[in-house]
Every structure is written in C-alpha cells, then in structure tokens.
Amino acid sequence: MIEVTLQKVFPGFTLDVAWVAGDEVVTLFGPSGAGKSLTLQCLAGLTRPDAARIVVNGRVFDDTAEGVHLPPQARRLGYVFQDYALFPHLSVAENVAFGLRGQPAAERRRRTTEVLAQLGLEEFAARDPRELSGGQQQRVALGRAIAPDPAVLLLDEPLSALDAPLRRQLGGELRSLIVGLRRTVVLVTHDLAEAYQLGDRLVLYEGGRVVQAGPKAEVLGRPASESVARLIGLRNVVRGAVLKASSDRIEIAWRGQTVEAVNSPTAPFIAAPGTPIAFMVRPEHVRLIRKDRASLDPTHHMNFLRGEVVESIDHGTSWTLLFRIAAPGPASQGAYDLEIEVPHLVYEILDIARDRQWDVSMHRGALQVLAGV
Amino acid sequence: MPEAATTALWLSVRVSVLATLADALVGIPLAYLLAKRRFWGRQALDVLVTLPLVLPPTVTGYYLIVLLGRRGWLGGPLYALTGWSLPFTWYAAVVAAAVMALPLLVRPARAAIESVNPDLERAAFVLGRPEWRTALEVTLPLARRGIVAGLVLAFARALGEFGATLMLAGNIPGRTTTVPLAIYTAVSTGEAAEARVLVLVLTTLSCAVVVLASRWGSRL
Numbered sequence: 001m002i003e004v005t006l007q008k009v010f011p012g013f014t015l016d017v018a019w020v021a022g023d024e025v026v027t028l029f030g031p032s033g034a035g036k037s038l039t040l041q042c043l044a045g046l047t048r049p050d051a052a053r054i055v056v057n058g059r060v061f062d063d064t065a066e067g068v069h070l071p072p073q074a075r076r077l078g079y080v081f082q083d084y085a086l087f088p089h090l091s092v093a094e095n096v097a098f099g100l101r102g103q104p105a106a107e108r109r110r111r112t113t114e115v116l117a118q119l120g121l122e123e124f125a126a127r128d129p130r131e132l133s134g135g136q137q138q139r140v141a142l143g144r145a146i147a148p149d150p151a152v153l154l155l156d157e158p159l160s161a162l163d164a165p166l167r168r169q170l171g172g173e174l175r176s177l178i179v180g181l182r183r184t185v186v187l188v189t190h191d192l193a194e195a196y197q198l199g200d201r202l203v204l205y206e207g208g209r210v211v212q213a214g215p216k217a218e219v220l221g222r223p224a225s226e227s228v229a230r231l232i233g234l235r236n237v238v239r240g241a242v243l244k245a246s247s248d249r250i251e252i253a254w255r256g257q258t259v260e261a262v263n264s265p266t267a268p269f270i271a272a273p274g275t276p277i278a279f280m281v282r283p284e285h286v287r288l289i290r291k292d293r294a295s296l297d298p299t300h301h302m303n304f305l306r307g308e309v310v311e312s313i314d315h316g317t318s319w320t321l322l323f324r325i326a327a328p329g330p331a332s333q334g335a336y337d338l339e340i341e342v343p344h345l346v347y348e349i350l351d352i353a354r355d356r357q358w359d360v361s362m363h364r365g366a367l368q369v370l371a372g373v
Numbered sequence: 374m375p376e377a378a379t380t381a382l383w384l385s386v387r388v389s390v391l392a393t394l395a396d397a398l399v400g401i402p403l404a405y406l407l408a409k410r411r412f413w414g415r416q417a418l419d420v421l422v423t424l425p426l427v428l429p430p431t432v433t434g435y436y437l438i439v440l441l442g443r444r445g446w447l448g449g450p451l452y453a454l455t456g457w458s459l460p461f462t463w464y465a466a467v468v469a470a471a472v473m474a475l476p477l478l479v480r481p482a483r484a485a486i487e488s489v490n491p492d493l494e495r496a497a498f499v500l501g502r503p504e505w506r507t508a509l510e511v512t513l514p515l516a517r518r519g520i521v522a523g524l525v526l527a528f529a530r531a532l533g534e535f536g537a538t539l540m541l542a543g544n545i546p547g548r549t550t551t552v553p554l555a556i557y558t559a560v561s562t563g564e565a566a567e568a569r570v571l572v573l574v575l576t577t578l579s580c581a582v583v584v585l586a587s588r589w590g591s592r593l
Binding site: 044073083085087089 | 497
C-alpha cells in the first residue's frame with residue numbers, strides 16, 4: 001500500500017502529483033519529461049521534493065508538514081535502475097548480496113542462493129555481471145533489489161535497454177515475477193505496450209501532472225478526456241459538434257454527417273447545440289457493409305457512412321484500412337477520417353485490395369464521447 | 374657506490390615513500406570532496422592544490438618557508454611551543470615533496486571519481502549504505518585505476534623533487550641531501566663519476582616504478 005503526494009518546482013517544470021496504490025503493479029505511463037522518473041527518485045529518497053507526503057504500509061517516508069524526510073538508506077525499498085547499475089567490480093552473487101549487509105553471514109548466503117535460484121541465475125553466481133546478456137543483467141538487478149525483501153519495488157523503464165523481440169519475451173517473465181512478489185511494485189515506462197503488459201493499475205502522467213489513474217481496463221475503456229485518449233494511443237479520436245444531447249443519446253454533426261452515440265450513463269455530456277465535442281471509435285468496431293447482402297438492416301447498421309479506402313496497411317494477421325468519407329472538406333485525421341481494422345481473411349474475401357469504395361457503419365454503443373475539447 | 378651516494382639514495386626512497394603515503398591520506402579524500410561536494414571555498418581549494426604544478430618550485434618552497442619556517446605562520450607558534458622547527462630536517466624534504474606531488478595525485482583521482490556512474494552510488498544508498506561506506510565499497514574501488522596512476526605520478530615526482538626541497542630542507546649532506554640534490558652538488562664540485570652513478574640509479578629507479586606500475590595497473 002502506497003500513498004503519494006508530491007510537489008517539486010523547477011524552472012519551467014512543475015511536478016504536482018497524487019496517487020495511491022495497493023499491493024499491485026502500478027505503471028506510471030507518459031511521454032518523456034512528464035515527471036515519471038522524478039517521482040521514482042522522490043519515492044526512493046534520492047531527490048528531495050519541495051512538499052510531499054509519502055506513506056508506505058503505514059511508514060511515513062516523507063511528510064514535509066511534519067519535517068519528515070527519510071534518507072534513501074532508511075526506506076528499505078528496491079530500485080531497479082534503467083541501466084541496471086550493477087556493480088562491475090563485484091560478482092553476480094556479490095551484487096545480489098549487497099543489500100543483505102548486517103545479517104549473519106549464513107543467512108546472507110542462504111538468501112543469496114535462494115534469490116539466485118528464483119531468478120535462474122545459479123550458474124552465473126561467480127561471473128562478472130558485464131559478461132552477461134541484457135536479459136540476464138536485468139534479472140541480476142532485480143535479484144539485487146528484491147534480496148532484502150523490500151516493502152516496495154521500483155523499476156525505471158525496466159525493458160527499454162533490451163531489443164524488441166527480447167522485450168516481449170522478458171516482459172512476460174518480468175510480469176509473473178513481480179506479481180509473485182505480492183508487493184506494491186511501481187514501474188515507469190513511456191512505452192504503451194509495456195505499460196499494458198506489466199501493470200494492473202495505470203497512472204497517466206502529462207507535463208508533471210496525473211491526468212488519469214485507475215485499473216488499466218478502466219483507463220483504457222473509459223479515458224477521462226480527449227487528451228488522455230490521445231496519450232494512451234487510442235485511434236480514431238475525432239471532433240465534431242453537438243446537434244442534440246439528452247441523458248441517454250447524443251447526436252453529433254461530423255464531416256457533414258449526423259452520427260449518434262450513447263451518452264455516458266454515469267456522467268452524461270449535456271451541452272448546447274453547436275458545442276465542439278470529441279468522440280472515438282475503436283478501429284475494430286467500424287464495420288464494412290457487404291455488397292452481396294441485399295437490404296440494409298437499420299437496427300444493425302447505425303451511423304451509416306459512404307466513402308473510400310485511401311490506403312491499406314498490412315500488419316500480417318490484420319489490415320488497417322484508412323477510410324475517407326465521401327464528403328467535401330478536410331478529413332478528420334489528415335488524409336482520412338477513420339481507421340478500420342479487418343482480419344486478413346476478411347480483407348481477402350471482400351477483395352479490398354481491388355475494391356476501394358465501401359459503405360461502413362458504427363453501432364452507437366461503439367462511439368464514445370470524450371470530455372474536454 | 375660511494376657512501377654519500379648510498380645515503381642520498383636511501384634518503385630519497387624514504388622521503389618519496391613517506392611523501393606518497395601522506396599524499397594518499399590527504400589527496401584521496403580531497404579528490405573525493407572536490408569531485409562530490411559543493412562547498413564554500415571549493416574553487417579556492419582547487420586552485421591551492423594545483424598551484425605547485427604551475428608555480429616555479431622555488432616559489433612554492435618560499436611559501437612553505439613563510440608558512441612553516443621558524444618565524445612562519447604555523448612554524449612560529451610551533452617553535453615557541455616546542456623549540457623545534459621543521460626547516461633543514463629530513464621531514465622538511467618529505468613536506469616539500471608531498472606538496473609538490475599532491476596535484477599529480479588529486480587531479481587524476483578526482484577525474485576518475487567524477488567518472489563513476491552516479492547510479493551505482495545511488496544503488497548503494499538505496500541498498501542501505503551511508504555515503505562513507507559507498508565511497509569505500511563502490512566509488513573508490515571503481516576509481517582505482519585513476520587513483521593508482523596518480524599515486525605513481527606522485528611518487529615519481531617526489532623522487533625527482535629539487536627546488537622546493539632545497540628551499541625548505543636545504544642541502545645538508547647525510548641529512549637532507551636527496552639524490553637530485555646530490556647530483557647537483559657532485560656536478561657543481563666536479564665529481565663527474567659520482568654524478569654519473571647517481572643519474573643512472575635515479576633513471577633506473579624511475580623506469581622501474583613506471584614499468585611496475587603499468588603492469589600492476591593493467592591487472593586492476
């Protein structure tokens with residue numbers, strides 16, 4: 001359990017964040033320079049915040065109002081540095097044992113052996129860490145951090161030093177390892193895939209502030225605002241204007257068409273006609289209408305749009321179609337209005353490579369209205 | 374080898390070893406301080422340590438007399454208190470050599486300490502080590518090549534020290550005449566044979582130090 005409230009002012013940048021997390025994996029995600037790594041350094045006591053209250057499992061690490069600021073040595077947390085920061089003059093086993101000082105020698109040996117075994121590093125115990133591969137070095141860094149059994153484990157960009165194929169594979173291993181600790185794990189990443197793969201809870205950083213925090217499914221499914229939707233890389237975030245808003249439906253004028261969305265049941269977006277509004281639709285929720293089926297089923301085919309596939313991108317198992325609505329004026333997303341994702345098989349059956357003119361539909365429940373234009 | 378030459382050689386070795394030890398005790402913490410801490414007077418301290426490198430040795434020797442002589446700022450009270458003064462003892466040769474050699478240790482040692490990845494030190498802090506233990510267990514071991522290089526340079530400089538030694542310790546045969554001073558005396562009194570022997574000995578000794586140090590250094 002961790003509670004964080006932090007403020008630190010620099011010329012031209014202010015960090016001002018607050019979030020809480022239980023015994024779970026929290027991912028601080030955001031662009032470079034958003035203040036994520038700085039937060040980690042403040043948690044570890046390596047940087048002194050201007051004002052802070054940090055409480056871990058009831059232990060107060062920082063409380064500026066009470067004049068409390070524990071030095072890093074007294075916090076007893078684990079920190080995995082971005083470049084691992086393994087001691088090059090010590091063996092793998094000595095690195096892992098480094099934080100066990102003060103314990104009896106026998107206990108130190110037992111714990112070192114245990115951690116090395118847990119991470120599959122027994123055969124490297126006597127080796128120089130610089131001789132190991134990137135993935136092995138990461139495990140040594142992790143072993144060194146968890147050996148003293150810290151209350152909280154901090155990881156700074158844990159996978160960024162590795163190359164792509166290895167990153168995917170080790171991401172899975174890392175995830176099961178840190179989940180197995182049953183501790184609060186705070187990790188920082190600017191890589192969206194990494195954030196989703198490793199975390200249970202997402203804390204989104206932008207410009208020194210937290211723009212949204214919550215379980216990852218919630219953040220992903222219900223972005224709090226247009227900027228959050230863009231930050232987490234959601235596609236098809238577009239803007240229109242309100243035509244008519246009621247508590248359960250909202251009609252939007254967009255690219256010369258009228259589209260209908262379900263209004264948010266918890267916090268309906270009620271605004272006067274003409275108010276700018278952002279909404280999004282997931283690319284797999286835009287449906288192509290087959291030309292070999294005779295009549296349109298209006299209950300099935302809501303938000304009907306006519307247009308052209310201007311470009312198609314092959315992803316191996318699926319295709320992304322860039323679709324432009326047949327309407328005058330500039331398209332919503334540069335050269336196109338919507339991204340549509342179709343499985344490879346559908347792409348071939350419908351012969352999209354040759355046939356570029358299509359009608360599409362979007363169920364109103366698939367359109368999600370976003371606050372904050 | 375004439376007896377005077379042997380005496381000078383042993384004196385030189387003893388003075389250089391002691392001066393290097395003194396430099397290690399003072400210079401390594403000083404290099405750490407200059408590398409890691411921001412304090413008032415840091416720049417001045419840096420200049421002060423470096424001065425013997427750029428000043429003529431006789432000028433450094435003069436300042437040492439002003440500081441440590443019988444009527445000096447420190448030497449005066451010392452003489453008043455104990456009746457003992459430093460100049461013209463073999464300790465004066467150690468002090469002169471140590472001061473002249475100090476910048477040759479401090480500068481490379483400081484550069485080596487500064488080049489240690491600060492994340493390694495932070496890692497040690499997080500793992501519970503206070504700063505002084507981190508310095509002993511992480512920073513200094515990782516800066517060892519630079520420190521050893523500095524110690525070798527300092528020893529070699531101490532072995533060849535002439536000007537400041539002459540000013541502070543004088544040239545008293547059997548007491549403060551180190552090898553460089555003995556060579557000067559031999560040449561100026563026309564004892565060419567003795568000068569030749571001492572020059573050869575000093576050259577050999579200096580070469581041996583450099584070779585041994587580089588062999589040892591490559592294993593660090």
